[in-house]
Amino acid sequence: MRLFVSVDLDDPDAVADAQAHLPAVGSLRPVDPAGAHVTLKFLGEVDPDRLDALEAALATAVDDAGVDPFHMVVGGFGVFPSLDYISVVWTGVREGGPELTRLHETIERETTALGFDPEDHEFTPHVTLARMDDARGKEAVQRVVREADPTVGGYDVTEVRLTESRLTDDGPVYETVARFPLG
Secondary structure, three states: OEEEEEEEOOOHHHHHHHHOOOOOOOOEEEOOHHHOEEEEEEEEEOOHHHHHHHHHHHHHHHHHHOOOOEEEEEEEEEEEEOOOOEEEEEEEEEEOHHHHHHHHHHHHHHHHHOOOOOOOOOOOOEEEEEEEOOOOOHHHHHHHHHHOOOEEEEEEEOEEEEEEEEEEOOEEEEEEEEEEEOO
């Protein structure tokens, strides 16, 4: 099972509206707005036999974070790894970042204790909007990222999800495996 831990956005239309700001260049592939989420931890391929221990660890992590339900506001544009070399275009978290970071930190602690690889980069709460395959159209994407500042929306975050990602020819298909309520 290919798994990740996330906070999901429940308004695909708002995500699609933000994607509409992006230029229509051949190297830019928008993600499906229906699957929009903030990844708290990517776990990768997980043996189903490990699922019970993983769910127990995630329940502990969410409890230990001490995060009550909160309001998250998403907006603006950013890129990974840099404006000179764009592989991902994302929208950021304007409100709710400290809560997401606290959840990420406790989830990271519990999952690495189970033997999952630690993150190799700093946690930046974001929602992926598109992936860029090559430099064609880079200047147009750079201009939009610098100049546009959309507010995607506000979301009431009440749970963390463990999600399975099945890769298909039409893109990933997500299915919730487990839910962990906040507070």
